Amino acid sequence: MTVEAVQAAVELDRDGALRLLRAAVALKLAEPTGQDRWALGVEGASLLGAPGVAAMIRHHALLYADLADPIALLRRGGGGGALAAYWTYAEGGPPDAAEAEAYSRLMSDSQAMVAAQVLDAWSIARHRRLLDVGGGEGTFLRAVAARAPGVERMLFDLPAVAERARARFGAEGLALQATGGDVFQDALPTGADVVSLIRVLHDHDDGPALAILKAAQAALPPGGTLLIGEPMAQERGAERVGDAYFGMYLLAMGSGRPRPAREIIAMCREAGFFSARRVRTAMPVIASVIVARN
Numbered sequence: 001m002t003v004e005a006v007q008a009a010v011e012l013d014r015d016g017a018l019r020l021l022r023a024a025v026a027l028k029l030a031e032p033t034g035q036d037r038w039a040l041g042v043e044g045a046s047l048l049g050a051p052g053v054a055a056m057i058r059h060h061a062l063l064y065a066d067l068a069d070p071i072a073l074l075r076r077g078g079g080g081g082a083l084a085a086y087w088t089y090a091e092g093g094p095p096d097a098a099e100a101e102a103y104s105r106l107m108s109d110s111q112a113m114v115a116a117q118v119l120d121a122w123s124i125a126r127h128r129r130l131l132d133v134g135g136g137e138g139t140f141l142r143a144v145a146a147r148a149p150g151v152e153r154m155l156f157d158l159p160a161v162a163e164r165a166r167a168r169f170g171a172e173g174l175a176l177q178a179t180g181g182d183v184f185q186d187a188l189p190t191g192a193d194v195v196s197l198i199r200v201l202h203d204h205d206d207g208p209a210l211a212i213l214k215a216a217q218a219a220l221p222p223g224g225t226l227l228i229g230e231p232m233a234q235e236r237g238a239e240r241v242g243d244a245y246f247g248m249y250l251l252a253m254g255s256g257r258p259r260p261a262r263e264i265i266a267m268c269r270e271a272g273f274f275s276a277r278r279v280r281t282a283m284p285v286i287a288s289v290i291v292a293r294n
């Protein structure tokens with residue numbers, strides 16, 4: 001693009017656009033190609049190719065607002081700010097339709113990269129029926145359908161969110177058994193031989209997280225499988241995401257914490273699972289995986 005084209009796109013005068021471009025070059029988001037033209041840099045091209053990352057960055061306005069005074073946030077024990085208001089279920093109770101739409105879209109936009117890590121690590125086609133607990137509007141299950149169309153799909157989430165999944169799958173003509181409910185009050189539907197918890201456990205404090213694991217254990221038959229996929233703490237090479245980012249993010253949200261894999265494994269055993277082990281993923285910075293057996 002020429003500087004004039006950048007100016008028009010972001011409605012800046014020439015000095016403003018040049019200042020922005022030079023900053024972007026320093027961050028490898030852009031690079032000058034000569035003759036007053038500018039192209040994407042290596043990081044800019046990566047961002048363009050991963051729309052989920054861009055969606056996450058956009059919603060970081062909320063995180064930055066909460067982090068304006070990180071010590072105050074730590075002193076009050078988290079929550080009470082912009083992120084807590086966004087993730088209604090963390091502090092305020094179940095979302096209405098508009099609240100469910102806001103966070104479910106973000107989750108859906110950023111789900112592809114998570115599903116790729118989880119489904120590359122664990123062959124889901126070996127299972128008959130999958131129940132995705134906290135499954136959002138069903139984007140993980142759509143990735144499952146693409147890889148293993150023979151696996152039957154069930155989803156459980158708060159009513160306003162499950163309704164979104166039901167409408168979406170209905171419009172696309174994809175079979176889905178979607179159940180609306182609260183995992184802390186309602187029994188999970190049975191009949192699945194595998195239950196997944198994708199980016200769910202880290203949202204909850206230890207007591208409720210253990211309750212979710214117990215609910216999954218009760219919903220599975222003997223020999224059933226629990227598949228946990230989320231960014232975890234103390235993962236070598238991924239500490240910046242697991243410990244720094246999610247450590248502060250979940251504090252600001254007002255609920256949950258990133259856990260090291262060994263703690264999640266111990267919680268699975270405590271919840272009644274016969275065994276639990278980690279399965280390596282290519283990019284723990286996106287998600288690590290633990291598989292437990294009933």
Ligand SMILES: C[S@@+](CC[C@H](N)C(=O)[O-])C[C@H]1O[C@@H](n2cnc3c(N)ncnc32)[C@H](O)[C@@H]1O
Binds near residue numbers: 108134156198203
């Ligand atoms: C961080 S999102 C992850 C969504 C999806 N698994 C994904 O990875 O894109 C957590 C999900 O858990 C759901 N959830 C939170 N509290 C819940 C509860 N008490 N019962 C059922 N679902 C709940 C939320 O509505 C949300 O869809």
